[in-house]
Amino acid sequence: MRIIGIITEFNPFHYGHKYFIETIRQQYHPDGIVGVMSGSFVQRGEPAICNKWARTHMALTSGVDLIIELPFAFAVRSAYPFALGAIRLLASTGVVTHLAFGSESGQLEELQTITRLLSEENPVFKRTLRQALDEGHSFPAARAAAVKASLPEVPQHIDHLLSGPNNILALEYLRVLHEEKMDIIPLTIPRIGAGYKEEDTGSCYPSATAIRSAIRRKYPLDELAALLPAESMHILYQEMKAGRAPISSDQLEQIILYKLRTASISELQQIHEVSEGLEHRIKETAMQVGTLEELRQGIKSKRYSMSRIDRILLYALFTFTNELAADFDQAGPLYHHLLGFSSSGQKVLQQMHNKSTIPIFNRGSDLKYYWHNGEPMLRDMLGLDLAASNVYTLLYPQASQRKAYSDFTTSPLRYNTNSV
Amino acid sequence: MRIIGIITEFNPFHYGHKYFIETIRQQYHPDGIVGVMSGSFVQRGEPAICNKWARTHMALTSGVDLIIELPFAFAVRSAYPFALGAIRLLASTGVVTHLAFGSESGQLEELQTITRLLSEENPVFKRTLRQALDEGHSFPAARAAAVKASLPEVPQHIDHLLSGPNNILALEYLRVLHEEKMDIIPLTIPRIGAGYKEEDTGSCYPSATAIRSAIRRKYPLDELAALLPAESMHILYQEMKAGRAPISSDQLEQIILYKLRTASISELQQIHEVSEGLEHRIKETAMQVGTLEELRQGIKSKRYSMSRIDRILLYALFTFTNELAADFDQAGPLYHHLLGFSSSGQKVLQQMHNKSTIPIFNRGSDLKYYWHNGEPMLRDMLGLDLAASNVYTLLYPQASQRKAYSDFTTSPLRYNTNSV
Helix, strand or coil: CCEEEEEECCCCCCHHHHHHHHHHHHHHCCCEEEEEEECCECCCCCECCCCHHHHHHHHHHCCCCEEEEECHHHHCCCHHHHHHHHHHHHHCCCCCCEEEEEECCCCHHHHHHHHHHHHHCCHHHHHHHHHHHHCCCCHHHHHHHHHHHHCCCCCCCHHHHHHCHHHHHHHHHHHHHHHCCCCCEEEEEECCCCCCCCCCCCCCCCCHHHHHHHHHCCCCHHHHHCCCCHHHHHHHHHHHHHCCCCCCHHHHHHHHHHHHHHCCHHHHHCECCCCCCHHHHHHHHHHHCCCHHHHHHHHCECCECHHHHHHHHHHHHCCCEHHHHHHHHHHCCCCEEEEEEEHHHHHHHHHHHHHCCCCEECCHHHHHHHHHHCCHHHHHHHHHHHHHHHHHHHHCCCHHHCCCCHHHHCCCEEECHHHC | CCEEEEEECCCCCCHHHHHHHHHHHHHHCCCEEEEEEECCECCCCCECCCCHHHHHHHHHHCCCCEEEEECHHHHCCCHHHHHHHHHHHHHCCCCCCEEEEEECCCCHHHHHHHHHHHHHCCHHHHHHHHHHHHCCCCHHHHHHHHHHHHCCCCCCCHHHHHHCHHHHHHHHHHHHHHHCCCCCEEEEEECCCCCCCCCCCCCCCCCHHHHHHHHHCCCCHHHHHCCCCHHHHHHHHHHHHHCCCCCCHHHHHHHHHHHHHHCCHHHHHCECCCCCCHHHHHHHHHHHCCCHHHHHHHHCECCECHHHHHHHHHHHHCCCEHHHHHHHHHHCCCCEEEEEEEHHHHHHHHHHHHHCCCCEECCHHHHHHHHHHCCHHHHHHHHHHHHHHHHHHHHCCCHHHCCCCHHHHCCCEEECHHHC
8 A cells, every 4th residue: 555645734725736636646646645734723823724624625625535634733833843743643644655745856865865964963064053053044044054064065056955945844854754764755746836935826836825815815706716726716715705714814913912911921931932032022022013013023033034933923822832842742743633534535544543553533522522531741732723723713704603612513524536 | 178089980081070070079169189090991891982091181171180090900890899999099098088979869868878787787688688699689689679678668769779870889888988987978979961871872961881882883073072071072082083092892802702712711710700610601602602792692691790791801801810809809909000180189199198008100110110029919900900001002993002011101191270
């Protein structure tokens, strides 16, 4: 059996994703594709444009066989813990044999050369890295400088290799596979289309950022239709019609400012990634500003990227502490929350039931059971996912849709592949 | 010296208040009128229509000489602790000789008869009260039944006497003066105009509720002008133009739902006035609803009046616990936060500086000093006021006005009586 794992956000599922899935199918003929997907909030520290079941539905209609939620504790994290959590979750299914990921490079060999360097951290690398960090450079910039200084033969496109957002994640995936000595085989698919942060919607493969921005600016539906595969568009439209989408960070403005203004400094100090006096900077800025955008700009500095700040604001909202993060990183994901599966995914699921090393939540009531009866650390991890959903649903445009407990009341989507 | 104390909210300052102040001046010729006033949030558990300095300004232009903030810990409370906190605050000035209050009755004698009964709690009273409570009646209803059962001669208008909202507060004021053996002399002024909750704006003296509702529904300015004294109208208009008013509970909807959905049951259990399993009812309702109005309706029951629920929601927002409430009720107000004074109020203030039994905050920097250096209980009490202001300013319609720390940056208003 060849089961290919992928690590995704599908925010929303677009033509680039569709191409990625189709390429996997054509090149590798897998017996199944298992996706690990962010839930209510995504890696860049914002709420997803529509909820996790709608995004799962999009993925199932486009050839993914089974979707598992990547817990908030790993989904809303910087590249390395995100990669570590996601790959461990795939590995703990017991059935995933390969990991496929996109990269700007598309060349596994050159990515692996750099990975080994990063893993071994040779003396030149270490020294250059420390120097660059001391000079106040961000970690990615410092690392790029250190790689350049350490390689005997620097590829011409090294800057591109170390700065492409997909390459950066790809390097982390390879690092995790290497360091954790996993027997999952990496496969990389060259990315096509616009860079993921580019705003241009004119490309054949517009970026997810451009698409979200168009959706939030309420593009006419026929123009949106050109940006998304028909199935995605249909599902998104249903969500919008029902008053559950689109969702954006701006809607968190008042809650975030309330939370930061009323939190004590010692409470903020314990929040994950808050260090070096950042708690004071966050608190003081929250006291002075009236909008989320002013807050983000006020906290930003050379050392803290915007995504990192956005994530920290979410950590504060959900009281995700350094202590919890350390425990979770040690333990890895503690459950499989199934979001949906196709009829072929059902066969994968049957195998998972035999081989998974952690519990599988097959239905909403399983989450409720574990929330009440699970081990303390599982409850902490699950509690974050539940809180994330319960705050996410508050953001629904239609008030009657804002019920909490969606995780308890929603069972995995079942998608009949044969009926299409 | 005859210094008359009054207990107020001025939300906003209207013709009824103006009449009240003028009557005090005409009937009692005081050397000064000192007002204790709610701050950012008022007794019925909602944010004031405009901020405390604007309301102070209104009062000073209409003949009040000095305004002191009633701390949140007493302002947002049921009738008895509200009355106790307010009267203790007046007493601790060391200069207030009289307490004037409005009542529907206007007859001090009959109010005092009932007060003595409530204070002594004779056996018939106690038994009837307990029975009525056991039958599930609210406290005010049970008390009315008990009073009727205990009085040898029941005044014909007893129901009116025990249900008029001003009478109810008046009875609490008299009870506090009696029980605390204070040598402040009570004076009652008959109330005129619409009942304070009536929505009719047609009366010569429309109620504050009707006025707030008209302001929030954005009545044309010329129609609003008929509802408020010219000075109040002018000040309110300036606040609206600056983007600091009007403020309403609805704006707290998302924050309250966020707070309740993410709070643990044990956290809710510790919130003041949450007992008898109410924490579960609050939590479950917050999980099911999408609006503040649904939340209030969902929590309401025969035992819990709407105002009480509104107050409890604010307690949850500011983590005002039973433990804090018990400490504060024991200690009484611990500081005088001056909000403003007139030139004649300045003479009262000079006396207060000699006679006050608690510190007087003369300027914003005094609050900052005590917030950092005060005794723990003072800091807890002041912390609630600061948090209330810092969340209140978040509700300002104009984003650039939403700065926190207004208490640190705003010194008392000085109003020159002679210049008018």
